[in-house]
Amino acid sequence: MNRNKQRGSLLITALVIAVVLLALGLALVRILQGSAHTNAVEYLGTRAFLVAQSGAEQALNQLFPLDNSAASCSNISSTLPVTRSFGATYLSSCQVTINCTELLGIDDVSSPSGSVNLFRISSSGNCPVSACAVGQSCRKDYWETQRTINVEAKTLN
Secondary structure, three states: OHHHHOOOHHHHHHHHHHHHHHHHHHHHHHHHHHHHHHHHHHHHHHHHHHHHHHHHHHHHHHHOOOOOOOOOHHHOOOOOOEEEEOOOHHHOOOEEEEEEEEEEEEEOOOOOOOEEEEEEEEEEEEEEOOOOOOOOOOOOOOOEEEEEEEEEEEOOO
């Protein structure tokens, strides 16, 4: 009689164990997907940061040319803000937007002339997710990364 009551208990135990293992497997898949997404965002964020940094350095090189000509935001571009793209393969989908503001004749006791010109450069790097693969349509939850670097520089007159 006792043996008849125990019939099928092994099947129920195996079913409970299978459900627990399935739940653990699904939790692990979810964790791995989140980790992969975080890595992708960090990778694209680093690209956007490097693009913004390159834009700021390029703007500084144009703002203060080596021939000692007068520093002016018009050295960067006649119309600001200016947007530029990159030719390097790993930055091909990225763009940088550079803006420059100049504040002229600011008092500065450390300068021999008593005043300096201050330049504020804002460089914004933007790297969208690359185009969809051939034969696939893009998803509606499109996202991109953007990083901005602000630099202030003054003349040494």
